[in-house]
Amino acid sequence: MPFEQLTLGEWVIEVDSQATHEAYLKKETITCSCPGCQNYLAACLAGQALTSAMGALFEDLGMLPEKETEVYVYCGNAERHQACYGGFSHLVGRLLNRPANPREYTSVDDWFQVAFTEKAHALSPTFPQPVLQMEFLGVIPWVLPNLEVALSREEIGSAPLETLFPGLHWRPR
Numbered sequence: 001m002p003f004e005q006l007t008l009g010e011w012v013i014e015v016d017s018q019a020t021h022e023a024y025l026k027k028e029t030i031t032c033s034c035p036g037c038q039n040y041l042a043a044c045l046a047g048q049a050l051t052s053a054m055g056a057l058f059e060d061l062g063m064l065p066e067k068e069t070e071v072y073v074y075c076g077n078a079e080r081h082q083a084c085y086g087g088f089s090h091l092v093g094r095l096l097n098r099p100a101n102p103r104e105y106t107s108v109d110d111w112f113q114v115a116f117t118e119k120a121h122a123l124s125p126t127f128p129q130p131v132l133q134m135e136f137l138g139v140i141p142w143v144l145p146n147l148e149v150a151l152s153r154e155e156i157g158s159a160p161l162e163t164l165f166p167g168l169h170w171r172p173r
């Protein structure tokens, strides 16, 4: 399967989406029992975690969101309907061009931003090479019924989202 080139803002990568997809079929679904991971998984299974643009990106790359390598909650909105997540997952690919500032996230839409790195954390030893890590920031609905408990346990912050992550929005999707 040939590598296909994909451009996102200043990021240019080439991806073997078929090899990535086959690797994801063998991966475990998220098993962590912390509220952040459980809410992310529940939102994935309800088809509410990703926006259509972010879902299309996962599909283009061959990745399955419910098999995310790592997700974590940064903060929640005042109404406690949404939480801002960070996370990363792996794909079979190479980095062809990065922005001048390699920490720069590129907006996928108003709710998700992504960046790429060749530094892969928590990588399964069986994952095919070459590996890229896609890092994302995103606003995801809080779908678990134990909302109060989950949010307090995640130590939700009160700083405005726009200050923490310019370009991301709390407004409903």
Ligand SMILES: [Zn+2]
Pocket (backbone or CB within 6 Å): 032, 033, 034, 035, 036, 037, 038
């Ligand atoms: Zn967790």
